[in-house]
Amino acid sequence: MAAYISVPTWWQNLDSRYRLVIGECSECGATKFPPEGACIDCAAPGSALEPVEPAGTGEIVAHTVIEGGEPPEFSNLIDTEGAIGAVLVELDEGARVPGMLTDCDPHEFGRGDRVEATVRRVYEQEGVVRYGAKFRPTDD
Amino acid sequence: MSAIESVGTYVPRYRISAETIGEAWNGFEARGVHEKRVAAGDEDAVTMAVEAAKDALAASTYGREEIETLALGTTTPPVEEGDVGVQVAEIMGLERSTEVVVHSQSTRAGTRALVGALRADSPGLVVAADSPLGEPDDAVDHAAGAGAVALVVGDDGANVVETATYTQEYPGTRFRQRGSETTETYDATAYERDAYTTVIGGAVGKLTESPDAIAPTAPDGSMPNRAAGVADGATVYHYADELGDTGAASPLFGLVSAWEDDASSVTVVGFGDGAGADAVTIDGSLPVEIDRAPTDISYTEYLRKRGHILSNGGDA
Numbered sequence: 510m511a512a513y514i515s516v517p518t519w520w521q522n523l524d525s526r527y528r529l530v531i532g533e534c535s536e537c538g539a540t541k542f543p544p545e546g547a548c549i550d551c552a553a554p555g556s557a558l559e560p561v562e563p564a565g566t567g568e569i570v571a572h573t574v575i576e577g578g579e580p581p582e583f584s585n586l587i588d589t590e591g592a593i594g595a596v597l598v599e600l601d602e603g604a605r606v607p608g609m610l611t612d613c614d615p616h617e618f619g620r621g622d623r624v625e626a627t628v629r630r631v632y633e634q635e636g637v638v639r640y641g642a643k644f645r646p647t648d649d
Numbered sequence: 650m651s652a653i654e655s656v657g658t659y660v661p662r663y664r665i666s667a668e669t670i671g672e673a674w675n676g677f678e679a680r681g682v683h684e685k686r687v688a689a690g691d692e693d694a695v696t697m698a699v700e701a702a703k704d705a706l707a708a709s710t711y712g713r714e715e716i717e718t719l720a721l722g723t724t725t726p727p728v729e730e731g732d733v734g735v736q737v738a739e740i741m742g743l744e745r746s747t748e749v750v751v752h753s754q755s756t757r758a759g760t761r762a763l764v765g766a767l768r769a770d771s772p773g774l775v776v777a778a779d780s781p782l783g784e785p786d787d788a789v790d791h792a793a794g795a796g797a798v799a800l801v802v803g804d805d806g807a808n809v810v811e812t813a814t815y816t817q818e819y820p821g822t823r824f825r826q827r828g829s830e831t832t833e834t835y836d837a838t839a840y841e842r843d844a845y846t847t848v849i850g851g852a853v854g855k856l857t858e859s860p861d862a863i864a865p866t867a868p869d870g871s872m873p874n875r876a877a878g879v880a881d882g883a884t885v886y887h888y889a890d891e892l893g894d895t896g897a898a899s900p901l902f903g904l905v906s907a908w909e910d911d912a913s914s915v916t917v918v919g920f921g922d923g924a925g926a927d928a929v930t931i932d933g934s935l936p937v938e939i940d941r942a943p944t945d946i947s948y949t950e951y952l953r954k955r956g957h958i959l960s961n962g963g964d965a
Contacts, residue, residue, distance in 0.1 A: 527740045562742070588959045589690025611691055612662050628699050628740050629691040630727075638727055640695065640740060 512580065516637055526641040529565060529626055531604040532558030540604040563602045565626030565642070566649065570605065571597035572619040582632040592616065598624055598644055612645040623647050650767050654711070654803035656937045657704025658905055659697050659778075660796040660892060663687040664943035665951050670791055673948040679792035681870020685893025687946060688780045688795040690954050694723040695733050698778035699740045701797035706741075708935075709801040711772045713742060716801075718773035719749045720766040722758030722897040724825075724832075725779050726751065737776065752897075756823075756866050757921025759798075759897035764927055766802045767809055775800040779896030782831050785957050789823075789832050792869045794893020798901035807933035811858065815851030816925040819844035823868070823922035830956075842875060844924045850879030852918060852926035860916035860930060862886060864903025868894050873903070876918065886910065888939075908934040 524530040525543050532544025535557045539550035546555045575583075575593040586593060594615025599605050610618060611629050618624075624644035631641040666684045671677035688697065698721055706713055719741075721734040734751040748769070752761040759777030766773035778797035783789030802809075821835040822844045834841065849865055853876075860883040865876040867889035877885050888895070888902035895902050900919045907915040916930045952958045 523739060524742075528742055585956075585959055585961070586690055588961075589953050589956065591953075612689060627696075629689075629696050630693060631691070638693075638695075640736065643691070 533561045542604040542606045563600045567598045567600040569622050570599045574615045582634045609643045611643040650802040652806040652808045653800050654806035655709035655801045657701045657799040659700035660686045661688045663946050678788035679869045685794035693727045694725045694778040697797040698776040701799035702776050705799035716774045717771035718769045720762035720775050722752040722762035722777040724896045755921025756896045757919045760919025760927035773802045777898040792894040796895045798898050811930040813855035813928045819924045846879050848924045848926045849876050852928040853880045862912045862915045865918040866920040867899040
């Protein structure tokens with residue numbers, strides 16, 4: 510099963526894909542990713558969300574490892590790296606962001622481990638390379 | 650702009666030794682390379698450029714909104730047509746008014762980017778990033794490393810005191826055919842050495858001051874030493890013994906090596922096959938070190954990360 514995203518759709522959120530831009534609620538200060546829709550804390554309308562660029566550091570709060578049966582656009586990555594770590598990361602600013610692990614054996618890291626964002630090739634489809642933030646372990 | 654204001658580096662985490670590659674092929678073909686870094690399957694010149702550029706900006710007095718020029722040099726752009734410099738600028742979040750230029754076509758691209766940014770009358774970000782690929786059994790692939798160096802140019806810092814350039818055609822010494830992923834050489838050793846020393850000597854000879862130290866393009870860990878002979882015996886710096894061939898980034902890694910050794914006047918010499926060379930003399934130094942902890946990989950992991958073997962056929 511593949512979740513196909515066209516290039517024009519992908520392009521609409523480059524700030525969030527590259528730099529994890531989140532929304533900070535001007536009413537209550539809660540943060541949200543992606544920066545759209547109503548505030549998840551106080552339900553203020555989406556227009557109350559201010560775009561904020563986070564530091565990119567956070568902690569893994571959910572984790573799984575994909576070793577096969579991956580969507581076809583990820584099959585080269587499985588070949589080159591062996592397995593893909595899929596994670597939910599709680600950024601230090603509070604918002605929770607889904608992503609992939611990189612630069613590590615994904616079996617060795619999990620809930621509670623610190624990570625930092627780095628932009629990598631996510632996949633290549635229809636000849637277009639899609640770049641986006643992934644997470645790698647950090648001691649900081 | 651007349652100075653290098655800050656420097657940033659990036660090397661991939663993965664490392665392989667010459668011994669490991671040599672075991673696979675009954676011999677290691679890249680002279681003077683003891684080990685090298687290997688880009689992960691999700692890395693390319695764009696992602697490595699971004700890493701080095703972030704590191705350089707973090708050490709700079711300029712914020713990213715003050716950067717007016719981005720000059721990227723690479724021989725391995727991920728696409729043959731399409732502006733990869735704009736992708737770096739977008740990922741970095743640079744201003745939309747930033748003048749973006751990409752230099753490619755030869756390993757001189759890194760110093761071309763530097764010289765171009767120095768000519769602009771505004772703070773600039775120079776990045777050289779490369780990850781060459783060769784046929785697995787040849788010297789190009791055995792040497793091929795990966796990494797990126799970024800420099801912020803401005804009014805203060807390590808001063809660029811002189812630049813010179815030299816061009817003379819030497820067809821075919823190192824090239825990549827249209828549509829090919831792999832770089833190849835004509836394999837006429839004496840001819841290739843003549844191209845390297847004549848063109849580097851030509852650029853260095855145009856400087857008014859003989860260099861104390863030089864950081865030449867390093868296709869392996871041996872060739873750079875030949876540059877000393879045409880540079881009045883200057884001390885030679887390179888990083889190819891540890892990083893492998895970093896292509897357009899290699900003369901800038903040589904600068905990093907010189908600065909790590911506290912050299913206070915260094916002539917960076919970017920050589921590009923074809924052939925042409927830029928000599929850029931820099932007085933003063935900046936604090937820098939390459940401190941990324943490595944993870945050693947096997948030769949089969951190496952082949953997979955480099956795309957030589959993939960389930961869709963490989964060498965993709």
